[in-house]
Amino acid sequence: MNPKINIKDYESVVGKNYIEELRMLANRLSGKTILNINSTFVGGGVAEILSRLVPLLNQLGVDVRWQVIPGEAQFFKVTKKFHNALHGKVESISDDDFSVFLETTAKNASQIDFSGDILFIHDPQPAALITKKSDIGKDWVWRCHIDISQPDNRVWNFLKQFVVNYDAGIFSSPNFAQELPIPQFFAPPSIDPLSEKNKELPPEALETVLTKYGLDADKPLILQVSRFDRLKDPLGVIRAFQLVRRNFACQLVLAGGTATDDPESEEVLKEVKERAGDNSDIHILDIPPGSDVDINALQRAATVIMQKSLREGFALTITEALWKAKPVVASAVGGIPLQVKDKLTGLLCHSIEGAAYALRQILANPDYGHWLGRNGKEHVRQHFLITREIRDYMLIFLTLGRREDIIYL
Amino acid sequence: MDWVRANIAVPVLVFLGVLFVSLWLRRIAYNALERWLKERKSEVGKIIISVTRGPFLHWLLILGAYIAIQVSVLTPRWKSDGGKILASIFIAHLGWILIRLGRDLVQLYLNKAKVPQRAITVTTSIIQVAIIVIGILILLELWRLPTTPILIAAIAVIVIAILALRDIFPSLVSGLQLTQQKQIKAGDCIRLESGEEGRVEEITWRNTQIKTLDGSIIIIPNTRLMQTTIVNYGKQPKVAKEPFQFSTRLHLKELTGLNARNLSQLVSRLNEVPDAVVYYHTHNFVEEYQFLTPEPTNDFALWVQDALGYDILAERLASIDTFEFPTIGALRQMIVGVIRDSLAQITHEREAPPGNEFHFIKSISIVLPTPYVAHNLREFVGILKRISIGSLYFHIFEAKLRLQRGTNDFSLWLEDCLEEKELAEQITRLDPYNYTMENLREIIIKLCEKRL
Incomplete structure (x- = not known):
């Protein structure tokens, strides 16, 4: 602290x-x-x-x-x-x-x-x-x-x-x-709203991080922050993004790390990279632990934040996203429904197609996204x-x- | 004979003539002044008259003697020296009168501003010294003696005095302004630009003490008070028979370990759980999403729709108007009745997917008194603007349904202790389930402010 x-x-x-x-x-x-x-x-x-x-x-x-x-x-x-x-x-x-x-x-x-x-x-x-x-x-x-x-x-x-x-x-x-x-x-x-991961950042900090990871500041950014684990369904996220990208110019960032105590994570990362192929709008970022300001900046720069997990604990990454007043699209698993009340503080999904549909709703209606984000932030302020x-x-x-x-x- | 007429008779006659005319003029002037001051009830005027009336006669005598000497046949040198002697007597006398006047005026003003006696003595002494120094300078100048050393000493003393009193002086002036202009006075309810609000307890020469709505005393320097915008509500409105003690309510969610996977289990558990559980699930949405305009819904309706997919039943449960029920027991009966009606028409019950069971949670309210106590409607409004959502929630929601007081605490107090029956009824009629907590606060404040 x-x-x-x-x-x-x-x-x-x-x-x-x-x-x-x-x-x-x-x-x-x-x-x-x-x-x-x-x-x-x-x-x-x-x-x-x-x-x-x-x-x-x-x-x-x-x-x-x-x-x-x-x-x-x-x-x-x-x-x-x-x-x-x-x-x-x-x-x-x-x-x-x-x-x-x-x-x-x-x-x-x-x-x-x-x-x-x-x-x-x-x-x-x-x-x-x-x-x-x-x-x-x-x-x-x-x-x-x-x-x-x-x-x-x-x-x-x-x-x-x-x-x-x-x-x-x-x-x-x-x-x-x-x-x-x-x-x-x-x-x-x-979450601690004053920690490195959640504190307010100046616009320059966001620009620096976007440049550092080669991201386009003018293109809507869909972000999922999680370690490379099958339970976080990174392949499902890529599929949902591909469905959305047919109609919307946007970019996807999968930001996370590989866990040393999880031998599978390297394998998952490899699969994710393969699935992303040469799509220049998909950015796989292997971010080392402790890069709290980078994660904070990416979340603040995002247009929509996803958490399409298949199983989840409480999902503090969703709490962090909501605190940054971002519209979220998340699976109704684990502690996510406690935080995301569908259509009030974010959008819940149960499938890849559902996730894509929710993403399209937000990308096509920025005001709706802002409204969800504002509600989400208030919800976190009151409870998390x-x-x-x-x-x-x-x-x-x-x-x-x-x-x-x-x-x- | 000519010598007597020229050297004695003429000057004496001139002296008497001047004296007579001057006395007559003094009488007219003082009488007019007294009448004018009487109309204005000026304490300053009274002091000026009482201090100067007697000495004025002495000044007229000096004036008469001066003119008499000037019309006499004395040599120019004698006339000049005589004039200087009389002028010196006049200056000394005037200085003495000014010292008395200064002392009386200082005591009048500084006593009003509740300045400590020591400060009054110091101020009086400064004025005395200043007058004496000025008098000496004039006398020296009159007799054409050097004044530079005294001037330098006087300037040095003034600079030291200014440095020593640089903080005190503005406060003193502000204190005098406050007490003289009577913009605010003890007992007034005021609100400062910075949001501090309360009743003026005392105004002293340096600061003003305000008792705020939470009972604490804030001391504001008069200089700051003079520079800020103050809303003065004047005297307190009608005092309540009993003050309103604001409490706040925090809550814990106790997990009962009970859950339901289908409607039969839901209705069975609903019959056995304590009231605190029913209360939680019918008020959770209002609390959790108090920043949104809440739908008058409950957790049962949400679960029946989201986990079981019974849309019609969900709609019926959501449309139960919690505001109508005087007790949680009656509300529970209604919810159970609606679910049983639907169950009777269902042949195959749906099960909630694993992980989506209904978990019964109990609401534990923890009530604490706050420092805020309202003695009248104005204080009540002031406090309403700053209490927490938990406090508002307790007095509106919990008071009516959970504590079974029939209505909200605000209406009860307004009617019973302030005899504000109409205002109480207006607040009672508000359905709090249809507003966000902040909107509710705003509406109640507006209703009260209308009465003020």
């Missing part, structure tokens, strides 16, 4: 009222210490979220701390398998794997300093630390950042025996909820910015143990 960013800077984004309300909640949390525990300080979505949340909450006056669990390589290998299995991927998990997980957790439980009033545990890796609750008490909240809508039952049932002991669980989508005896809250992920995530967490901390439908603070 940019150290210069201050909670006050968000007033211009969400309004003074919103920040005033955050301060009111923060005042009520004064005297409480919240300890976040996850598996890493750097790399991965959770570390990225915490690196922004913790300083902002501290600026609001909430005593929030952050610790990570130590572990051997073997432990993290097991938790990676758990992660994949909870996502629904078939994994070979042995009894030894469960033993490694439990042993490391027991070791960590004896070493970690649990000083705090509320223990905020992120994802499955440290979830079993809840066993310490019988000794130390305190309030425990489990934040599940991953998609567990179709989990491997063996792994989920193993994890569930720990999850049921928490005071509350937080999930990113309604369909991730499980039948659990504890309160489960819905808190979708968020970091300030909302901060607010949700504070509300959950403040209402732990209260079961009324209307709670007066």
Whole structure:
């Protein structure tokens, strides 16, 4: 996080009222210490979220701390398998794997300093630390950042025996909820409007990036930002573009990278390049990780942004696109329908032909596109910015143990 | 005899004549002045008369003596020296009177501007010193003695004084202007160009204290106040029997873990879920898309259309007018009834595709008091302009249906505490489901402003 960013800077984004309300909640949390525990300080979505949340909450006056669990390589290998299995991927998990997980957790439980009033545990890796609750008490909240809508039952049932002991669980989508005896809250992920990836950019920055990647500033630009993965359906995107290009002069940009832990991605990139052939209006950009300003500029320069995934998590790339007031065409999968309400904040599609039809509607009616984009931006402002995530967490901390439908603070 | 007439009788007669005429003129002038000041009720005039009436006689005596000497047969040198002596007496006397006048006027104005006593003493002393220095300079000039050293010293003192008082002086002048021109006074409701709004609590010589709508006190330097545009609403309008405490409502979405894949499951779950779940799914759209002119729809209608493809049922569900229902229970019965009617006509139920199930979510409202409290209609409007959407939502939507208060909180307060029955009814009649939250805010503000 940019150290210069201050909670006050968000007033211009969400309004003074919103920040005033955050301060009111923060005042009520004064005297409480919240300890976040996850598996890493750097790399991965959770570390990225915490690196922004913790300083902002501290600026609001909430005593929030952050610790990570130590572990051997073997432990993290097991938790990676758990992660994949909870996502629904078939994994070979042995009894030894469960033993490694439990042993490391027991070791960590004896070493970690649990000083705090509320223990905020992120994802499955440290979830079993809840066993310490019988000794130390305190309030425990489990934040599940991953998609567990179709989990491997063996792994989920193993994890569930720990999850049921928490005071509350937080999930990113309604369909991730499980039948659990504890309160489960819905808190979708968020983006930081002041981060490099989302901040406003001057027109010159857009021109620079367009020139850098050899794009035509005068031709409508259709963009999909995603790693080269079959589940993102890049070939479907090219096909939809080809259908649209019969009637509209436009260019397509597929911007992404290849994942080092996904051997298939190189193969997919190769296929995509083959399918694009020598079409000079199709630009395949292999953008290295960390090129946040480039991605930001491409999104801001785009006419339409696509996310024609076959399967998707929450799809923060759609959140980013909507925040830039761009009309989006996206598949109705994963968390996309939560963000894109068809014909109000974007257009949903279920097929390549549907995607092409939606693209044509927007390219032929720029005003309609702008209207969708404006609505999309407002939708993100209300529901998918970091300030909302901060607010949700504070509300959950403040209402732990209260079961009324209307709670007066 | 001639000597007596020339050296004594003539000057004495001239002296008496001048004195007599002058006294007569003074009487006429002061009487006229007193009448004029009485009409204007000028405190300054009163001070001038009271301070100068007695000394005026002394000045006339000096004038008479001066003319008498001039008409006498004394040598020119004696006449000149006598004239200078009388002029010196006059200057000293006038200086003393000006010091008294200055002191009284300073006390009058600065006391009004609530300037601390120490500052009044300092100001009075500065005026005294200034008059004494000027008097000495005139006397030196009169007796043709060198004045340069005193002038240099005086200039140095003035420069130092200006530097020391450069910040205080403009505030002092502004404070005096504010109190004298009476553009604003304690108790007035004002709004500044910068948007700050509230009631004037106190105007001092340096700043003005305003109690804002959220109860905090802001202190504005008078110099800034004089340079800005101020809307002065004047005195507070009618005070409410009870103030209106604005609350705000934030909410959490609790996942119940319950879902439905078809209409039968939907209706079965709908019968068993708590009111907070029905409330969520009938108000979610209004909240989620409060920046759009919302269709008066609900999540059930959207799901039935998007996931199951029952267009007619979706239309019937969407057309349920939430505004008509006094309780969530009654609303639930209506929704269940409409779905059951359709189910009776369906032979083969459709299933939602995997991943498109209906997930039942519970709305948990968290209500907090805000610092905003309205004591009258003007404050109410001022606060309405700045409260959050959550606050507006709580007092309009939740108050009526969830807290079962029969109508919105604003109408209740306007009728019960301000006896604004007509205004209350106008707001009650508004169907909030057909407006965006910002439009709703604007309409209520306009209705209230009309009453003001």
